[in-house]
Amino acid sequence: MAAEKSGKVSFQLKTPKGTRDWMGADMILRERIFETITSVFKRHGGTSLDTPVFELKEILAGKYGEDSKLIYDLADQGGELCALRYDLTVPFARWLAMNTSIQQIKRYQLAKVYRRDQPAVAKGRMREFFQCDFDTAGTYDPMVPDAEILRIICRVEVFEALGLRNEITIKLNHRKILDGLFAVAGVPAEKIRSISSAVDKLDKLPWADVKKEMEEKGLSPEVADKIGEYVMLHGGRELLDTLKSDAQLLANDDVAKGLADLDLLFRYTDALEVTDKISFDLSLARGLDYYTGLIYEVVAPISAPQSQGKSKKRGSNDDDLSNDPSVGVGSLAAGGRYDNLVNMFAPKRAMPCVGVSFGVERVFTLLKARLEKEKATLRSSEVDVFVMAFGGKTFNGFLLERMAIASELWRAGIKAEYQAKVKPRLPQQFKAAEAGGVPIAVILGEDELAAGKVRLKVLGLPDGHPDKEGSLIPKDDLVSEVKKLLADSSGDLASAAKKLSI
């Protein structure tokens, strides 16, 4: 304990770069978001999977392209080489490959992932951050699971439950359509992924810059312009008809297949009541290589100010590195269909997958800003009863009596506290209860206790309120009286935390 002797600590007291502690009101808000998301996942038959925070290095190798440099490795201390997980998708694919008895599954996972990226703390982009994933794996009839994922994203579902429903749009595209139209425009097969990544920048760069990048990547201006015509298109399902009337496009097998998928999808999203939230956007490309079909991301105007034109997206390496506070927090969720990822671990296992990942920190940033605007506060603990005592000169503090009463409340499942002092003063105890936002006080006095009674008092009532002074009740009735108060507590008694709509 050198520090103690010298009276100094020789290093900076902090969490590692891009990480943070969660405590108090932030933690309560975050847990409420998790509960909401989990309840939606369960409503759709999801089962929970938890995987280790690190995987064998070989499992992660070759899955993230250029972004692999952002993977955190564990030190080689003898034994296996491991790395922190970069997302929840690859561990899920590894699990599917290992568990060969699984034919079909809906799994969800809420867990931290790790990326050695440049942090932008104010916008909620961290090196350690949460992802909340729901994925459906297995062979089903086409587009049926895909449509359910879109339903999970919006409409009485995650964002609705979080009070953000009216603010979100699902931008949607299909990898086969995108790849097909590149081919039709004249992009050589080996350049399709790299041109796709140029298109993906259209939400941050003007067309001229993207075109320039395409020319640098070897396309002629004519081919680039042809792509430009297509990827500027976005709209609702009517865009499907526009594309279907383009004979040159339709002649491409990939395009035809992708359009047929979307035709089917829109029938299902009608039945599931989510079509009105979907914007079919040919400029959406998504960074990750492993998508094979539908791709989508969720944006909210509130998350991407209109001055920016388009929203930012998560995931790919150089997305939204800006620290400009006028730039939104980015996409709130994203995902797609990836039919071949499991084959990287189990080449002979047919296990097509489709899923979505919610960026909880970004949702958190939005909700927190709204709460601050509404001046709503969240309590950091949930104690309902503060057990106090007071008395005259001979007062011994009634610590044992306060303990016994708290014991009785705890036994009944009631959240209770008392001040950990032998002889506390009454104002101190009221102050502590107030600081914690505790709604009910039980007050022990000498005469009252001798008569077998205690005072029960709702805290925070305005002066002049008829119940301001509380009431003397038989000590034996305490638990039932407290339960009655708590049951009635949706109105007066409710703490700010409980009143909050989410």
Place this chain on the structure above:
Amino acid sequence: MAAEKSGKVSFQLKTPKGTRDWMGADMILRERIFETITSVFKRHGGTSLDTPVFELKEILAGKYGEDSKLIYDLADQGGELCALRYDLTVPFARWLAMNTSIQQIKRYQLAKVYRRDQPAVAKGRMREFFQCDFDTAGTYDPMVPDAEILRIICRVEVFEALGLRNEITIKLNHRKILDGLFAVAGVPAEKIRSISSAVDKLDKLPWADVKKEMEEKGLSPEVADKIGEYVMLHGGRELLDTLKSDAQLLANDDVAKGLADLDLLFRYTDALEVTDKISFDLSLARGLDYYTGLIYEVVAPISAPQSQGKSKKRGSNDDDLSNDPSVGVGSLAAGGRYDNLVNMFAPKRAMPCVGVSFGVERVFTLLKARLEKEKATLRSSEVDVFVMAFGGKTFNGFLLERMAIASELWRAGIKAEYQAKVKPRLPQQFKAAEAGGVPIAVILGEDELAAGKVRLKVLGLPDGHPDKEGSLIPKDDLVSEVKKLLADSSGDLASAAKKLSI
């Protein structure tokens, strides 16, 4: 994607050594244990803290003695040197040192910690494992928070809620008493920690072996025997009186201080109704250096078979390395008072702490064994309604109709599923519902739908039950009828998961 081409994967498909995936019934049981523990922590006014999974290496350095070699380091990839957290106590102390406005707090944290130890999977000892910690930090009147921690451990609290109350004992000792009696017996000050660690082995080794270790560490046989006399003592609070009658012991300041603490403690544990669970055991030493007062661990006969005589404990390096399946899973919880740990980060900050850590994997192992004995099963998803359809030759599968009905149920917050096939066969659908343990079916037929009706059926009823065939209800009443069935479901309908007492 070399794997795909060659049809082979060149590495072993597994999780890293000492780690595991959690899924299905195991996951549900684990989550139920977490919910139980969390609700108890909240009942006592705990607020939730979440810290990063890794800390700066300097934060962990010098805190774990010999066990430091078990720390997982992150690779040096440029920037700060970090390591995975080894426990939740040191990150809490780091957080307290950083947040100087905090004067008093009860915090809890449920999170994974990491130790490069020899795993013993069958017993629930892993390299990645959960700890569930509750700690009270700040200056309070003596022993008041300590007594509350003991209350949290047992009695209408964690183990009672888990149905293990009658099976546990809290072994308890006091570092000051232990250190004082070593001094009285003649152990030189500089040898006290190392002799203490020899005593700590008394639950695995016979006295003769421990004595031998003491002699190897430089004690005379007489001094060792004197220690032996003391550390064999265990019992209830009456042992306090025995020790107080020993004038030589009482003359030692540390012993006198420790005995006064225990005197006070037992008054409080009486008020909190936990005294009968406490065994005052002078052989309990605990591995970690940082304890300064009360120390305790929770054992259950079921976790440490009687043939072993004494139970194993978690935490110190060479504890229960045995793979002998007859050895119990070890202590279920442990903790103590550590008044100086925060000073290692903030030398001038007075922040005494006392806490407990629950070994969830061990509790899990016990509960799982009991469930298996009782042949109880846990469902891996919680779906309440399976939406099915059937029809004759012209049957189109009613997929859109099934989707619309599921949408209606989801909107009402009801957990629902349908088979993701355009034209499923009815027996397939019943089989899927049965496999998932889904308690209710909604069945769509052509004639019924035309008449605006659907069939609602409770699944799994015995033949001849009057409700076996279900009933036709107006489609518009579906949500309210399903809610009625679910509200009545505590009896017949309840799934195994819901029936389970924990």
